[in-house]
Amino acid sequence: MPKNLKLKAARAALDMTQGQLAEASGVSRQTMNAIEKGDYSPSVKLCVKICKVLGKTLNELFWEDESDV
Amino acid sequence: MFKNVKGLDELQLIKRGNAFKHAFFTLVGSSLVNILLVNHVLGIEWAEGGREELTIVLFSLMVLIAEFAWHGIIPFGEKQQKAFMVLYAVTGLFLVGVCVYDLVFEHAKIFFNGQVTPSALVGFYGIMFIMITVVYMLRQITLKKEDAAQDE
Numbered sequence: 001m002p003k004n005l006k007l008k009a010a011r012a013a014l015d016m017t018q019g020q021l022a023e024a025s026g027v028s029r030q031t032m033n034a035i036e037k038g039d040y041s042p043s044v045k046l047c048v049k050i051c052k053v054l055g056k057t058l059n060e061l062f063w064e065d066e067s068d069v
Numbered sequence: 070m071f072k073n074v075k076g077l078d079e080l081q082l083i084k085r086g087n088a089f090k091h092a093f094f095t096l097v098g099s100s101l102v103n104i105l106l107v108n109h110v111l112g113i114e115w116a117e118g119g120r121e122e123l124t125i126v127l128f129s130l131m132v133l134i135a136e137f138a139w140h141g142i143i144p145f146g147e148k149q150q151k152a153f154m155v156l157y158a159v160t161g162l163f164l165v166g167v168c169v170y171d172l173v174f175e176h177a178k179i180f181f182n183g184q185v186t187p188s189a190l191v192g193f194y195g196i197m198f199i200m201i202t203v204v205y206m207l208r209q210i211t212l213k214k215e216d217a218a219q220d221e
Binding site: 034043046 | 078079080081140141212215216
């Protein structure tokens with residue numbers, strides 16, 4: 001699975017570390033790292049939580065562009 | 070102690086399930102192999118005093134705990150985790166020390182009559198305990214590298 005660069009960029013735009021985003025989303029830092037690296041596909045519930053923290057929509061963070069497929 | 074028990078997130082729950090699965094198959098597989106060796110096919114008894122089952126159970130337990138330590142799914146706070154790891158290391162070193170003492174001063178052997186002696190088994194148990202702490206320390210090093218690399 002490709003890396004989730006949109007998530008990483010959105011996190012960086014808010015000047016948040018993985019640990020801070022993880023804590024705000026209610027998961028461990030290792031889990032957030034796995035999501036960003038593309039090693040784990042989070043549940044829709046977790047995706048929504050992350051989107052709320054970063055102020056983005058599901059499409060903006062987790063929709064795959066055709067170029068990624 | 071249980072005030073600091075933390076809940077696991079969804080990925081940690083999956084990893085915990087995998088850890089239990091691996092330990093279960095280790096236990097069942099090792100037990101089956103042991104039963105075949107001991108009772109049915111070769112008639113081999115590889116440890117004195119019927120310690121084979123204890124060794125298999127302890128080994129399976131160590132597989133479980135090592136996987137917990139590697140994936141960071143020990144359900145306690147950081148301080149309690151470190152305390153447990155220190156306890157494992159101290160216990161392991163003590164058991165290895167007892168083994169070395171037996172081997173050096175009591176002139177015990179590692180094998181006797183084709184069986185692993187209790188002294189050697191104690192040393193093996195000690196090494197298993199120490200390996201848990203080693204796995205935990207390796208995990209901490211990996212986490213620090215991930216921390217450093219997260220914004221690359």
